Amino acid sequence: MASAEPYSAPSLLPPRRRRRGRRSSLRSWRLRDQAVFVLAWTVGIGLFAVVAALVGFFAVRGAQYLRPDLLVTHPAPSVSQAGSGGFLDAIEGTVLLGVIGLLIAAPIGVTTAVWVVEYGRPRWLSRIVESTVEMIAGTPDIVLAIFGLALFELGVFAPLSYSEPGGAFGRSFLTAGAMMSLVALPSVYVATRNGLVATPRQLREASYALGKTRIATIRRVVLPGIRRDIATGSTLGLGRIIGDTAIVILVLGATLRIDTQSSTPLLGLLRGTGSTLTSYIYGNSPAGEGGAPQKASAAAALLLLIIIGLNWGVGRIGRIGGPPLHEPKRRLGA
């Protein structure tokens, strides 16, 4: 009989929530959908495997060869591994070049984006500016480098580098930094432009409705609102500067050590030549003239670490200082 069943009180707890809704199983999909599904997973995992291999390889190499003393000793011209020193100058060169490049690129990129988005008149000029930036982004750095060298060897630019009465040497931190600014410019420009375009119209109107001029609105409201976009673009631009080799070799001179060009402290350094981690790696790799592949690997591990750090920084920038006005655009295909 039914009464034989033990009575169970109705549970007061809600029924256990199903973790997932019903889904049609993969097997019931059409063949083409199945194929695309598998392809998507394969490509995704494959890409991850490549990056993991790269990072893993340099993590091992770095652990093997990256010694703290390499970071603080000057490099020396020597055939023996023991005497060729570390890559302090390359680190310093990387930092210095990044700073110079960004100091030039950031204001120009931001100003250009503001002009194109907020004013943009005459129309044809703003279109030319837009496509110019796109063209810079698409120009190979070796082309920029050779142009930069030709440009800065002109007599008018003599103050920027080592020069003699006959002409300018053209190679210095200043000239290389100027060319590097072109490498970073598109990132800064695109990020700023996207931020400006995404700024809600109501925000500008609020400022206008308080009787503020357009320029005050841009300076005090719009630009502070997109400082994260600008920071993101600058960081990405910095990453591109740090990773560039062609300009360093042609326009910075790729001298093993930083060679200052006069006794004036700062100016001498800026007019001097030097190298960066990228050119150091190139010079010491089996392809280069030097025979110190271990040190090249160590420098490469360090460079990769810096780039990973910068990318992490880009992600962090998006979260500082309260909720964003809009979702910052991370993909910056220029």
Added chain:
Amino acid sequence: MSARERLANARSGKLRPAARQSSENVALPIDNLELTADLMSVTPEKADSTTQVAGTAAHGRERLRLDDVSVFYGNTPAVKNVSLSISHGEVLALIGPSGCGKTTLLRTLNRLTELTPNASHSGQILLDGDEIDELVDTDLRSRISMVFQQPNPFPMSIFDNVGFALREQSRRRPRRPELEPLVNQALQRAGLYEEVRGDLGRSALRLSGGQQQRLCIARAIAQKPEILLMDEPCSALDPRSTAVIEDLIGQLSKDLTIVIVTHNLQQARRIADRVAFMYLGDLVEIGETEQIFTAPREQQTREYIAGVFG
């Protein structure tokens, strides 16, 4: 009875007999609906004469006068031949169905429509007798300030939001100690000071929606404008924040002229001294709040109030 008293009465549940009768008054006999078609076209003359009557009935001296104002987007008129006058210290509510030109009219008063490409207006808008197109736009907008539908605080601290309104455009930027009393005063008038006094350096974006809107009001009244335009200031807010802001409007109307666009008829009734009903770009009727709600002259007004359309 002023807007403030009415507001207080509405809060305490004391509705006057006139208000109670309203539902009976607006009950429409079916056969009257046929009149609607004829009344669709209210002539400007008619609106004008209404204005004269309502204008003389208002409290203080005339601040803002609109003569035959039309606003166009391209060739499409959004506001047609509107004439009205707004007196010192009154609260004027613009009501009407969506897309009837209320907001456009409001934005024309401080020349914000200029920011929309191909928007233009005809007719005259006089602020204290001066044609507003003759005034410098930034001066005009600091005299006629505006609060928007969506709270739109700037992405900066609470203090800087209000301070921004006070800082000079150029030359001398007042320093924080100079600004502080003014900022605090504006926040007090907007009824926000007590809630944020502990941390004026906090980002304004972290405030709640109602607080953000009150911050926007504080910002708008910081430079002591003469007229405050409000474009559905409560439509994005919950009932409690709405009540706070309505109280605030009652407070502010002591020394400010307020023009408010609202979709909420009860709100218009609670806070406004006069109500203007717009339909399809026309100013159909303008009059004392009680008259509009209890004895509207126009058929369309009656139907809108009764909820036949809109």
